[in-house]
Amino acid sequence: MQDPPAITRRHLLGGSLALLGAAASGCAIPVGLGSSQTRVKYWHFLGASDGIIMNQMVGAFARDNPGVFVEENVLAWGEPYYTKIAMAGAGGRSPDVATFHLARLAGIGAGEILDPINVDLLAEVGLRAADFSPPIWERAHYQGTLYAVPFDAHPMVQYYNTDLCGRAGLLGADGKLRPTTGADQLLEQLRKAKEVLGGKPPLVFDALGLGTVGPWRVWYSLYPQSGGTLLSEDGGQVTIDDQKALEALRFMRRLGEEGLCDPTTDYGASVAKFTNGEAAFLWNGDWEVTGLKERKTPFSMTRFPSVFGSGAAQADCHVFVLPHQRDRDPEVERATYQFIAYLVKNSADWAVAGHVPSYLPALQEPDYLALQPQSEYRSVITDVALDPQVWYTGSASRLWIEFGGAFSPVISGERTPEEGLANAKAALSRLMSAPNPFPAEER
């Protein structure tokens, strides 16, 4: 038998103190700002390659406004972000401004978690209602009060590898992808690309993985093309048209079955495969432009293909919100509006990240119109399929995750389209019957 290693009390105490010291120094908040600066705390979740652009814009604002220091805090996208916003707003000691998804506005408890936007202050920094895309401006209101300043719309788009598509003979004389209409043309296009790739799946998208929402995005681009809807106008009735919903799901299954899309790629793998030229097409939101350009992938972008009628594509919008604060410092508040106005007015710079500005003057700017390939799909802005306006929708919402989880196994063939739809509908009715945590009559 062996003796245990001797740990004296002195050793233990010394060790614990050392650990405490290390922990304390690790938690220290970086200071070192000029005391004369107004500090604006800004939270966002822009971690894809659009985060690079946002970081540059924040830097540009700092150069133009030496009196204001914007503390940019990049948090993980998705459900945890909205938990953090809710917790911060509930506590009343929150960041001064945060990026948000427009479709989540109905579910966050605007008025409790979020403070209303001061329209006078907004006018003071030069932003008016008429400057914004009307339907988006309207949805930035909750029960008649403005809670969000619109920034952009980010639809599903189709990225294509110009090199591979050229070899497959899919490009027109202008070097752009020849648009397809209907399922057959799209399948034909994909089959040609598959040959060039030596039989590997030519199309990738976020099809699998932890909390995957990709299958929802694809389905909610295809299904609304034939006029399908999820819910009635007031959100009280399920209006899913089974025939149309199944048609879209069967098409997704067919892509997987014929090896035209890769059902085993998660978000990261789908972007990586397209970046490396292992796939000819990527269906994704418009935010991967910067990363693809940096890695010199030969690519361009176009609208999500029209398969079942219209050219609809799933979309959400980035907006700015003011999480609730118990005591808002007027000076910081003014600086916050300045910062928001700076970002919105420079939407053309933001469009470099791929997003379509919702600030109308930016859409006319020659700088924006000259952006390639970002201006190739700007016409989609009138065809976007936004989420129904109920409390459980929006980016990374339960609805997205439930539908993503129900449809992911349909693509890989583990579930039939009928089973997938049944699971999605069951999830939807669960969400509808659950009480809204922030009931409207409370306020």
Add this chain to the structure above:
Amino acid sequence: MTTTVAAPATTAPAAKAQVKRSWTQHGLLFVAPFLLVYVAFLVWPTLLGLRMSFTDVNIAGSNDRFVGFSNYAEAFGDPRMWRSLWNTLVFTVLSTVPLVLLGLGLALLVHNLRFVQWLWRLSFFGPFLLPSAVVSILWLQMIYPPEYGLLNGTLGTDVLWLGDPGTAMWSVVLTTVWWTVGFNFLLYLAALQSIPQHLYEAAAIDGASAWDKLRSITLPMLGRTTALIVVLQLLASLKVFDQIYLMTGGGPEDATRPIIEYAYDVGFTGYRIGYASAVSYILFVLIVIVSLAQLRLFRKRAEVSS
């Protein structure tokens, strides 16, 4: 998954009232800092949580009107609550059995291996020292990925370890066993080393074989340790959350979501703190039942041995 070991209860000595009072006077003073923290961070939140479970309070602390038992009624009629409770129980059974048996097996092995013992001890206990996030990411990103993961690469298979409802829970269990078996192993090893050597010597003189010694000396002498390990393991497994949240998020198709994650989901991402509290209390009752069963078991054993 953390394991807390309860301090042994102090039995009040049957002494004179005089002695007792002075113990209270001094003792209370000594335990006051602990009691303060205990009440502020355990007793009070527990009571507050119970109160919340009878309201519809949301994450902002508003809408906290009293709704009676309607949260509990909703939970008992909620198939996802039952599914997640079932998942927790399945995980508990699937993980406790190998964690106890493997812990014993490894301890016997190391105890009888007479060379570089420190290396075996370190190898088996090492994973236990890793934080749950490290373990989960290691398995999620390196071992289980279907396309380039170590497991599919080694076995030459093509299994969606975490992506298939049929294999996801087994994969989580495998990770957990690898991660935490070291703790049980260590407890068993310590117990093995404290078995008096003379018993084995006596048995050897009587001509007992290795198997006889194991069956008639080692295993009976490990009885109390086994009971302790089983109880600690049951409680730890019922509290499973970290690795599942990090590796599968409860999916695919809810196949792995444990009840704690369900409470987290409805509370922190669904913003319904009241309902989440009710779900938590259902688990709380389950844990109390297991603890009471354990108390009875220990008392019976104590009576038998005395």
